[in-house]
Amino acid sequence: xxxxxxxxxxxxxxxxxxxxxxxxxxxxxxxxxxxxxxxxxxxxxxxxxxxxxxxxxxxxxxxxxxxxxxxxxxxxxxxxxxxxxxxxxxxxxxxxxxxxxxxxxxxxxxxxxxxxxxxxxxxxxxxxxxxxxxxxxxxxxxxxxxxxxxxxxxxxxxxxxxxxxxxxxxxxxxxxxxxxxxxxxxxxxxxxxxxxxxxxxxxxxxxxxxxxxxxxxxxxxxxxxxxxxxxxxxxxxxxxxxxxxxxxxxxxxxxxxxxxxxxxxxxxxxxxxxxxxxxxxxxxxxxxxxxxxxxxxxxxxxxxxxxxxxxxxxx
Amino acid sequence: xxxxxxxxxxxxxxxxxxxxxxxxxxxxxxxxxxxxxxxxxxxxxxxxxxxxxxxxxxxxxxxxxxxxxxxxxxxxxxxxxxxxxxxxxxxxxxxxxxxxxxxxxxxxxxxxxxxxxxxxxxxxxxxxxxxxxxxxxxxxxxxxxxxxxxxxxxxxxxxxxxxxxxxxxxxxxxxxxxxxxxxxxxxxxxxxxxxxxxxxxxxxxxxxxxxxxxxxxxxxxxxxxxxxxxxxxxxxxxxxxxxxxxxxxxxxxxxxxxxxxxxxxxxxxxxxxxxxxxxxxxxxxxx
Amino acid sequence: xxxxxxxxxxxxxxxxxxxxxxxxxxxxxxxxxxxxxxxxxxxxxxxxxxxxxxxxxxxxxxxxxxxxxxxxxxxxxxxxxxxxxxxxxxxxxxxxxxxxxxxxxxxxxxxxxxxxxxxxxxxxxxxxxxxxxxxxxxxxxxxxxxxxxxxxxxxxxxxxxxxxxxxxxxxxxxxxxxxxxxxxxxxxxxxxxxxxxxxxxxxxxxxxxxxxxxxxxxxxxxxxxxxxxxxxxxxxxxxxxxxxxxxxxxxxxxxxxxxxxxxxxxxxxxxxxxxxxxxxxxxxxxxxxxxxxxxxxxx
Numbered sequence: 001x002x003x004x005x006x007x008x009x010x011x012x013x014x015x016x017x018x019x020x021x022x023x024x025x026x027x028x029x030x031x032x033x034x035x036x037x038x039x040x041x042x043x044x045x046x047x048x049x050x051x052x053x054x055x056x057x058x059x060x061x062x063x064x065x066x067x068x069x070x071x072x073x074x075x076x077x078x079x080x081x082x083x084x085x086x087x088x089x090x091x092x093x094x095x096x097x098x099x100x101x102x103x104x105x106x107x108x109x110x111x112x113x114x115x116x117x118x119x120x121x122x123x124x125x126x127x128x129x130x131x132x133x134x135x136x137x138x139x140x141x142x143x144x145x146x147x148x149x150x151x152x153x154x155x156x157x158x159x160x161x162x163x164x165x166x167x168x169x170x171x172x173x174x175x176x177x178x179x180x181x182x183x184x185x186x187x188x189x190x191x192x193x194x195x196x197x198x199x200x201x202x203x204x205x206x207x208x209x210x211x212x213x214x215x216x217x218x219x220x221x222x223x224x225x226x227x228x229x230x231x232x233x234x235x236x237x238x239x240x241x242x243x244x245x246x247x248x249x250x251x252x253x254x255x256x257x258x259x260x261x262x263x264x265x266x267x268x269x270x271x272x273x274x275x276x277x278x279x280x281x282x283x284x285x286x287x288x289x290x291x292x293x294x295x296x297x298x299x300x301x302x303x304x305x306x307x308x309x310x311x312x313x314x315x
Numbered sequence: 316x317x318x319x320x321x322x323x324x325x326x327x328x329x330x331x332x333x334x335x336x337x338x339x340x341x342x343x344x345x346x347x348x349x350x351x352x353x354x355x356x357x358x359x360x361x362x363x364x365x366x367x368x369x370x371x372x373x374x375x376x377x378x379x380x381x382x383x384x385x386x387x388x389x390x391x392x393x394x395x396x397x398x399x400x401x402x403x404x405x406x407x408x409x410x411x412x413x414x415x416x417x418x419x420x421x422x423x424x425x426x427x428x429x430x431x432x433x434x435x436x437x438x439x440x441x442x443x444x445x446x447x448x449x450x451x452x453x454x455x456x457x458x459x460x461x462x463x464x465x466x467x468x469x470x471x472x473x474x475x476x477x478x479x480x481x482x483x484x485x486x487x488x489x490x491x492x493x494x495x496x497x498x499x500x501x502x503x504x505x506x507x508x509x510x511x512x513x514x515x516x517x518x519x520x521x522x523x524x525x526x527x528x529x530x531x532x533x534x535x536x537x538x539x540x541x542x543x544x545x546x547x548x549x550x551x552x553x554x555x556x557x558x559x560x561x562x563x564x565x566x567x568x569x570x571x572x573x574x575x576x577x578x579x580x581x582x583x584x585x586x587x588x589x590x591x592x593x594x595x596x597x598x599x600x601x602x
Numbered sequence: 603x604x605x606x607x608x609x610x611x612x613x614x615x616x617x618x619x620x621x622x623x624x625x626x627x628x629x630x631x632x633x634x635x636x637x638x639x640x641x642x643x644x645x646x647x648x649x650x651x652x653x654x655x656x657x658x659x660x661x662x663x664x665x666x667x668x669x670x671x672x673x674x675x676x677x678x679x680x681x682x683x684x685x686x687x688x689x690x691x692x693x694x695x696x697x698x699x700x701x702x703x704x705x706x707x708x709x710x711x712x713x714x715x716x717x718x719x720x721x722x723x724x725x726x727x728x729x730x731x732x733x734x735x736x737x738x739x740x741x742x743x744x745x746x747x748x749x750x751x752x753x754x755x756x757x758x759x760x761x762x763x764x765x766x767x768x769x770x771x772x773x774x775x776x777x778x779x780x781x782x783x784x785x786x787x788x789x790x791x792x793x794x795x796x797x798x799x800x801x802x803x804x805x806x807x808x809x810x811x812x813x814x815x816x817x818x819x820x821x822x823x824x825x826x827x828x829x830x831x832x833x834x835x836x837x838x839x840x841x842x843x844x845x846x847x848x849x850x851x852x853x854x855x856x857x858x859x860x861x862x863x864x865x866x867x868x869x870x871x872x873x874x875x876x877x878x879x880x881x882x883x884x885x886x887x888x889x890x891x892x893x894x895x896x897x898x899x900x901x
Contacts (some may be wrong), residue, residue, distance in 0.1 A: 018499030025405050026425045029473065033428050033464055036435075036443045091321045094343030102340060104701070111344075113592070118351050122527025124555045125577045128562045129354045132570070176348050181347065193699075198738040198801070200699055202752030202808060203728035205333035209525035212751070217863040228434070235436025237530040238555075242562055262438045266533060282441045288435065293455050295434040298425070319714050319721045319729075325757050326725070 040285040047278035055282060061248040068279040068284055070261070072248050077260040077287070079251075080165060080231035080240065084172035086178075088233075089226050091173075092158030100188045101210055112185060119178035127239035130171035135162035135243065138170070143255070157253040166254040168244040172236060176229040184226065187221030188214060220301060227298035235291045237262035261287040355581075362578020375540045375557060381568035384576045386542045390457075390552040394536060395526050397461035397546060402468035405519055407507075410514075411477025414504060417477070421426075432470035440466045441531030449535055457543070457551035460536025464525040471524065475517025479510040479537070491510045512594055519591035523584045529555035554580050643673040646722045647811055647842050648693060648730075653707035654871075655688055655697065662688050665872035668709075668861060672814065677853040677880065680863030680895065685872025686846045690814050693844065694730035694794065707715040711811070728752075731810035735817040737797035738806075739789035742812065746785040748800055752808045767807050774840075775803040776833045795826020802833060804843075813837065815845040819852070831856055850896060854884045861893045 017180070047055065051069070060070020063180050095115075099108045143160045150156040191214045199213035215222070245257025246267045259267075261283050365381075373383025409429075413422055440463045448459040483506050491501040507514070532538075537550040538560060554576050561573025638645040655663035663685040670676050670693075678686045691697040693704045695716060709716050709864060716726045720884070739748050749768045753759060772778040777799040784791065789800060805813055815834070827849075834856055837843055847853050853860055860883040864875035876883065876892045887893045895899055899900035 012497060014497050014499045018502070019416055022408050022416060025408035026412035026417065026422070026473075027596065028405055029409055029425055029429050029432065029470065032469070033432055035447075036439065036466075039361070039443055039446050040439075040465045091343045091346050095347055098340040098344050102337065116592075117585060117588055119355070119586050120523055120527075122555060122580060122584065124527065124529045124558050124562075125358060125581055126354070127572065128558060129357055129563060133353070133357050134350075174354075177347055177351075192738075194734065195736040195740065196695065197699065197732075197734060198740065199751070201694065201696060201727055201732040202755065202804070203724050203726075203733075204752075204755055205329055205724055207333040207336040208329070208755055210336075212754075214739060216740070221739065231434050235434070235438070237438045238559065239778055242559075244421055260434060262530070265438060265442065266530060269534060281442060281446070284439055288439045291434060291436055292431060295431050296477075299430065318727050319711065320718070329724075329755070330722075426793060602814075 028063050034116060035155070036288070040288065044278050044282040046275055047282040050275065051279070051282075055279070056286070059250055069278065070283050072250055072285055073259055073261040073264050074286065074290075075250055076165070076244070076258040076291075077262070080169045080172055080244070080258070080260060081230055083124050083169040083254075084176060085226055085230045087170070087173035088177045088229055089181050092225070092229070093184050093222060095177075095181045096132040096184035096188050097210060097214075099185050101206060101214070108185075112182065115178045115182050115185075119182065123175060124238045126171055126175050127242035130167060130239055130243045131163065134171060135164075135167045138167055141279055154252050155254055158255045160255045163243050163245040163257060164255050165251055165258045167242060168240045168258075169254070171239050171243055172233045175236065175239060176232050179232060180225050180229040182223035184218075184222050187218045187225065191217045223301055224298045227294060227301065231291050231294040231298070234294065235262065235287070237266050241266045261290075310313060318369075339472065350427030350460070358574065358578050358581055361571070361574040362576075362581075365575030366578070370501065370572065370575050374542070375560070375569070375572065377540070377566070379567070379568070379570060381572040384554060384572060384579070385555050386539065386552040386578060387554040387557040388579070389542060389544075390536070390539075391526060391554045392459050393457055393544070393546070394464060394532070394551060394553055397517070397521060398464035398468060398525060399522060401461065402465040402472060402521070405465075406469045406472025406518075406521075407476050407514060409473040410517075411480060411502060411507070413473065413477040414480035415506075428476075429470040429473050432466075433474070436530075437463075437467055437528050438534075439532040440464075441534035444531070445534040451514055452547070454548075455535065455537035457536055457546045459525040460532050460548075460551055460553070463531035464528065465533045466533070467525050467528065468521040471521040472517050474522070476510075476514050479517065480506060482513070483509045513521070516591045516594055519587050523587035526587070527580055527584055529559050532556050533559075578594055608634075627643040634816060643671075645672050646670060647672040647712060649708075649710045650693075651708040651710075652745060653689070653692060653705060653709060655685070655692055656704045656706070657700070657701040661871040663692075664873050667872045668874060668877055670842060670844055671859060672842050673838055673840075674858040675838050675845060675856055677855050678844065678846045678861045678863060679848070679850065679855035680872075680875070681865070681900065682848075683872070684863040684865045686863045687816055688872070689874075690816055690844060690846050691732075693812070693814055694727050694732055696727070696732060728756075728808060729810050730812045730814060731808055732804035732814040732816070733791065733798070733801050733805055733818050737801050737822050738792060739792070739797050739800050741788065741790045743789055743798060744786050745774050745781050745789055745792070747842075749803050750788045751804060768803075771803040771806040774806055774833070774836060775799040776829055776836070792876060793826070796830060797820045798822060798826065799833065802830075806837075810841070812842045812844060815843065817846050817848060820848060827852075850898070854880060860884070862889075862895060863885075864891050864895075 053057065055070050056074070058067075059071045059073045060067040060069040061072060062068065099111055103111070139160055139162060143166075146156055147160075195213045195217055196209055199209040205211065240260050241263040244263055245260060246263055247257035248259050248261050248264065249256070251258045265280050265284055268276070268280060351367060369380075370383045371388070372385050374386055375384065376382030409425070413426055413429075415426065416422065444459050444463040444466070448462060449455055452459065487509060488501055492507045493496065496505070500501060532553050533556065536556075538556040539550045539552040541552070543549050543551050558573050558576045558580065560571050561576065563568055564573070639642065640825060648670040650666055650670075652665065653666040654661065666689060678690060680686055688697060693709060695705075697703040697705065705717060707717070711726070711729060715721070729738060742753060743751060746768055748762050749771055753764065758787040769782075770783060777796060780796060781792065781800075791796065792800060792886050802818075819830045822830065833844065834843055846859065857880045859878065860880045861877040862875045862883065863872050865872045876887055878887070883892065884896050886895065
């Protein structure tokens, strides 16, 4: 602020104006961010007044009767995202480890490039493919063996008809895999070779070197990658809208259908008005809050724990 | 002391674990490649099969032959074009701000917000603009759609611009300043041109990202089965939303057109990505 | 690397018997804890025969013959780029972490060729340890865990056994008094010199026969350097040390044998130009280049 007036006084009008314009553009980001929060808050006043905090743990979904609760959808988002990150996490870190520690340098770069391209495929295409191609394939080759072995458990009970939480979670996992893998790869690659040498010199096998020296060092970055992947899965709309079935229920079996916060907004928005609309917007606000928290959490994790392995007081 | 070739049970176990883990990591690569390859192959085969002159010039026919997606192609170009016009100036200037004037608390806060915004679910952007513009402008329209895409583009362009500008060597700036060039001119005429290929990369990548977005458009530009060249009035069709409609259609012919559109969309986005990454590869600022 | 020789346990037992006999015969020192089974001091524990090393098609080292004598300190000196580091890494097959690096020739440890096709480098490195130029403690581990990091790879040991090893090796590395109250703190909370001694203790915990040191003090301040040199002096009573150093005074002070590496011309492979007892190498070397180097005329 003081800098402006200094510049003006010195006659550097050009510099002052330029800095001002740049600052305004920078501030526009803040305006957008807080604008979203503010506007969502205002437009959900109807629903917030009617339902209060109970909105968060109500599972009602009676459009005509005017009762709706968010819990069903928070549940759907949570379960599908967690399954997705569990699947994508192991595979993603496995790929990252392979690329950095095992693959020749050239292969690492080529595959890395391809993985980044794959992250660019739009979610509508994933959704379309998941519904038309993957769901039937899973039904033929994966579901029967699963039912044979685990069919007695509540998790895999019931019959599979294609669109289900199961299929949606798998498609989510495939969608976030490139993100998790490429961030993990960068993080693992950044581990200094001196760490690897130190463990190897003690007589470690490659796996021991990886698990005892590389992964602990890269721990925070890997967790960051996982949390970011989780956030992406939670915010995903089109694939789950097409594949999860849009059934507002607290499902117990993965083969059942369900709904997430984003899918209910996408599918019910058209016919919504007044209270229902306000409730949908409130679900949107909750979704925003949750993904915001996940994102901020991931960054804080890296910030706070980045000091742990490298810090401490030097004598 | 043991001989170099003797092997205790413990050692054998360690080697076994090493072999097992190596095998698992190979397996994880397979697990990743197979579905992604399957998806691409499927989209290519079904999509290319749907490409025809009618596909590129016709309008969607919900009953009968399926038609084409010409209105969606035009619509996407309009929406993405409008969004770019709005987001590039703001994004690039914000990136310049962060790089040149942003080493303070405010800059740090803006940086933090920008990073967080890249993680906002796109549906939230759509819902936000619905409340802000659609309700106040009397209905779905292209501007609302473009603004919702702009919200998604600006943070990405900002951060990538900041990154590239920071890479420009200080020596270039110092040389210009030493010659008496005012700071703002230095930035605009010297630093930005040096970083321009990186900036273009960031812009292309953000365009590629929003060209495929469906959710925000559902609440802002909505959809139409006709051409619309009006930016402020009337729903604007787009490729992603047409695909969404086709995916839910019971008619096989309509779904076929949907696959053609999906293939087209993937081709466009991959082309943008490849262009972006190869453009930057060639030129490094200052180098 | 293939796992080999199941059921070679008899061979191990036979070897142990043979070692015992030799010990008894020549009256070698009594084995104390932390001391590898000893042969006679001064005898070669490692012999290098006709060693050539390549990075891809580039020949980095040619025709090296050397005997590393037990319980002695062997220093490797020479101008930069002459292959000293490459050579020392061939002694525990560490060069193999670099893709394309290759060693041809024979390097024996107690008579066994470490480059034999059925030898796993993992086993070699248990017996030939290495301390690096830049201290590299594991930052996510405590001081205690750093010391036992290598042991934890092997069979399970009781806590009391580990405690004893930690104390003993930290004392041998001249670090115990400074860290005995900090064992549970992060390895990174120590100063540079302390970290390097921690790395030495970590290597000692493995009870290697030979300890390789690649310029261990070059990244440290003079006070830490002195402490490291003192530690090395103590170590040679129980271990064999091979040390690469740029510091001529260090070499002449601390070592018993010295090897001078030299490169004839750029692009040519490095060679072991001269090798002999340190006293002779520094006062009356055979070759002109050696004399030029140790008197500081170049390098």
